[in-house]
Amino acid sequence: MVNSIRQGLPNQSNYVVINCNFEKYMWDTAASGCLADQLTTFINSKGITDMVVITHSNGGNMMRWLMSNPTWDSRYPNIISKIRWVNALAPSSKGTPLADAVMQGNVFESALGWLLGYKSDAVRMQQTSWMNYYNSSWLLGTSGRPSLPKGFWNVVGTDVETAIWDGDSYCGGYALNVGLEVTQAWLNSCSDGFLECSSQEAAGTTWFRDTSRMNGREPLSHNQSRRKCFGLDTILRNDI
Amino acid sequence: MKKYTLLTAVFACSLISAANSAPQAQWAVQISNQKSALITGKIDSPVVNNNREKVSYSYKLSTGESLDFKAKPFKAQSRQYWLDSTGDKLAAGINLPVSGGETIIRISPLSANKSVKLSAKNIHIKNNGQLKNIEVFADSTDLKATGAAFSDQSIALKINAAAGQLKLIIDSSSASTPFVIHVLEKDSPFVLSINANKASYKVNQPIRIDAGISANNKNRDTTLQGYINRPDGSVLGELNFSKNKDGRYIAELDALGAQGMAQGLWEVHVFAKSKENNVVIMRDAQTSFAVNLNTAAFSGKLSLLKNTVNIGVDVAIEGRYEVRGVLMGTNTEGQLKPFAMTMTADWLKVGENSLALPIDAKSTANSGLSAPFAIKNVQLTNQTYLAPVQTVVEGIKLVDINFSEDLKK
Numbered sequence: 228m229v230n231s232i233r234q235g236l237p238n239q240s241n242y243v244v245i246n247c248n249f250e251k252y253m254w255d256t257a258a259s260g261c262l263a264d265q266l267t268t269f270i271n272s273k274g275i276t277d278m279v280v281i282t283h284s285n286g287g288n289m290m291r292w293l294m295s296n297p298t299w300d301s302r303y304p305n306i307i308s309k310i311r312w313v314n315a316l317a318p319s320s321k322g323t324p325l326a327d328a329v330m331q332g333n334v335f336e337s338a339l340g341w342l343l344g345y346k347s348d349a350v351r352m353q354q355t356s357w358m359n360y361y362n363s364s365w366l367l368g369t370s371g372r373p374s375l376p377k378g379f380w381n382v383v384g385t386d387v388e389t390a391i392w393d394g395d396s397y398c399g400g401y402a403l404n405v406g407l408e409v410t411q412a413w414l415n416s417c418s419d420g421f422l423e424c425s426s427q428e429a430a431g432t433t434w435f436r437d438t439s440r441m442n443g444r445e446p447l448s449h450n451q452s453r454r455k456c457f458g459l460d461t462i463l464r465n466d467i
Numbered sequence: 468m469k470k471y472t473l474l475t476a477v478f479a480c481s482l483i484s485a486a487n488s489a490p491q492a493q494w495a496v497q498i499s500n501q502k503s504a505l506i507t508g509k510i511d512s513p514v515v516n517n518n519r520e521k522v523s524y525s526y527k528l529s530t531g532e533s534l535d536f537k538a539k540p541f542k543a544q545s546r547q548y549w550l551d552s553t554g555d556k557l558a559a560g561i562n563l564p565v566s567g568g569e570t571i572i573r574i575s576p577l578s579a580n581k582s583v584k585l586s587a588k589n590i591h592i593k594n595n596g597q598l599k600n601i602e603v604f605a606d607s608t609d610l611k612a613t614g615a616a617f618s619d620q621s622i623a624l625k626i627n628a629a630a631g632q633l634k635l636i637i638d639s640s641s642a643s644t645p646f647v648i649h650v651l652e653k654d655s656p657f658v659l660s661i662n663a664n665k666a667s668y669k670v671n672q673p674i675r676i677d678a679g680i681s682a683n684n685k686n687r688d689t690t691l692q693g694y695i696n697r698p699d700g701s702v703l704g705e706l707n708f709s710k711n712k713d714g715r716y717i718a719e720l721d722a723l724g725a726q727g728m729a730q731g732l733w734e735v736h737v738f739a740k741s742k743e744n745n746v747v748i749m750r751d752a753q754t755s756f757a758v759n760l761n762t763a764a765f766s767g768k769l770s771l772l773k774n775t776v777n778i779g780v781d782v783a784i785e786g787r788y789e790v791r792g793v794l795m796g797t798n799t800e801g802q803l804k805p806f807a808m809t810m811t812a813d814w815l816k817v818g819e820n821s822l823a824l825p826i827d828a829k830s831t832a833n834s835g836l837s838a839p840f841a842i843k844n845v846q847l848t849n850q851t852y853l854a855p856v857q858t859v860v861e862g863i864k865l866v867d868i869n870f871s872e873d874l875k876k
Contacts, residue, residue, distance in 0.1 A: 252729070252731075254515055254516075254729070254853055255515070256515075284614070297522065297524035297810065298522040298523065298524055298789050298791075298810050298811060298812035298850075299516060299518070299522075299789075299812070299850060300516075300518055300522070301518065301520040301522050303522075303524075304522065304524050307524075323615075325613075325614075325615040326615075326616070327753070328547070328573075328615070328649070328651070329615060329616050329617055329618075347616065348731075350616040351731060352731075354753075354755070355541070355543075356541040356543055356732075356753065356754040356755045357731070357732055357755050359539075359541035359666070360538075360541070360666055360667075360732055360755055360756065360757055363538035363539065363666050363667075364538060364666075364667065364757065364855060367808075370535075371533065371534060371535030372534070372535075373528055373532065373534060373793055373805065373808045374528060374529065374532060376524075376526040376808075405603060405604075405605045405609040406605050406609035406610045406611070406612050406613040407613055408603045408605065408625065409571055409573075409603060409605045409609075409610065409623040409624075409625060410610065410613045410615055412569070412571045412625070412651055412653045413651065413653075420613050420614065421613055421614035421615060449613065449614040450612070450613075450614060
């Protein structure tokens with residue numbers, strides 16, 4: 228995916244893949260602090276003046292945290308000044324009922340689950356009631372809230388194809404059928420199998436819904452929207 | 468002719484008034500002195516931001532943005548419940564009440580022992596005494612492939628149930644292993660809804676929880692239990708619900724205990740039971756909110772300088788504080804419209820301080836808006852402990868200011 232997208236750059240070495248602990252809360256130094264470290268190093272070492280950021284899922288919340296809280300860290304304003312826009316692939320802007328399902332439980336499951344390392348801060352944060360609060364306070368860009376300082380463009384997955392005779396269902400290498408039959412019970416009819424469309428479209432602006440732009444009008448499941456499926460990589464390449 | 472003369476006279480007076488008044492900033496509502504109510508002791512919460520540099524930032528907003536400064540509380544709705552069990556209880560069989568229809572049962576062994584593995588062949592389900600076929604069985608690999616963070620040994624299955632009882636029996640599970648059983652009745656008309664009356668509370672303010680099971684828009688008699696926990700997991704108190712005249716159930720607790728939110732939010736947990744034709748309906752739900760951390764407060768002092776508004780802040784516990792607001796001006800129809808977001812943060816020591824909120828003269832002059840100007844939704848936050856401190860939605864009035872002239876001086 229990355230190698231395909233960077234072909235759209237005038238200088239194909241001017242890219243960085245961020246590797247931070249995004250299992251942590253968005254304000255954690257291991258998450259947004261590390262993100263700021265790596266972006267600042269990239270900007271300074273390569274002399275970057277114009278940057279497109281591509282995120283997937285909760286990565287969108289990490290970038291929204293940075294753009295919503297420029298005063299948190301003196302490095303943030305400089306990073307924001309270099310961002311042309313953010314292309315957010317299936318961002319979990321309003322969280323997901325599946326985070327509620329795996330987190331809520333009762334005290335017993337929560338306590339033991341944490342001890343056994345089942346859950347991460349990031350999953351906890353993406354519970355729907357939690358994201359409702361963060362969207363009303365620490366995060367910008369949702370309905371009724373001031374917009375973000377730079378554009379936040381959503382690519383939205385609307386459905387999951389699991390037909391056994393359809394090879395396209397397997398792009399990404401996952402046979403999702405069985406798990407999705409269960410997880411879709413928590414989601415409404417417009418979802419990518421992990422996030423409802425309303426969550427993916429809650430912040431910023433919808434760039435496009437999958438079936439309007441993907442080859443063969445294919446939908447993008449949550450696993451497919453971070454992979455080289457149905458021409459997504461080409462669309463992103465042409466946007467940078 | 469008379470009317471024209473009068474208008475001219477009023478206009479001339481206002482010009483004289485403007486010429487004689489220095490531009491100033493005024494709080495739109497009275498800011499009461501809250502010094503005595505501030506926390507002075509130690510905050511028993513993790514520190515998440517120790518940065519000492521002053522950082523200011525502002526950027527342009529579209530005047531067409533429709534802003535709503537009132538944070539809405541979340542209304543949680545649930546068609547699911549959870550039960551604790553153990554391996555030996557599951558071997559004997561446990562009863563799960565269901566209201567009928569498509570039912571998902573998720574079974575989670577809470578054990579680090581990877582040998583505790585569940586398969587379809589050692590799970591048996593009877594529905595009102597009749598053995599049921601499992602329509603779909605998803606193991607943890609199937610579940611995790613969807614992107615959801617299910618635990619390593621969690622499995623889920625789907626059946627079509629008749630209203631009544633499901634008896635869940637699991638063969639040869641380790642006797643002492645604790646399990647959590649999670650039941651989702653996706654299409655059930657019986658929905659538990661809960662909400663707090665605010666998204667964010669002041670310290671000591673009553674937290675009012677509204678809860679109840681309804682079906683087809685009718686509230687039902689419901690037995691409710693619940694509690695509120697703080698961000699560190701400690702229990703604030705149990706919720707004692709009483710029925711109101713609308714058939715909903717209300718409980719109140721005061722927001723006590725100063726905590727930052729680096730560990731998460733304050734949470735409400737509610738467990739509900741109702742009955743329909745002798746079939747038990749069980750539902751659990753959770754929602755969350757924030758409580759202000761009063762380590763500081765707006766002092767009420769304001770001063771307007773060349774391109775900043777200095778906002779007085781009384782600080783009881785030193786830390787990194789941010790103030791932000793939305794700059795607004797008036798359009799030709801007399802409506803207040805946003806044109807910029809402005810914010811500043813700095814490390815403040817105990818005592819009287821101020822934070823200087825920048826006003827970008829260029830974006831102000833280019834907004835096409837004119838006086839009266841204002842800064843709305845002025846928020847003070849403690850970045851050290853990740854906590855809201857104080858919000859004044861009505862904000863600050865900028866009086867007798869002509870941005871195109873005054874800010875150039």
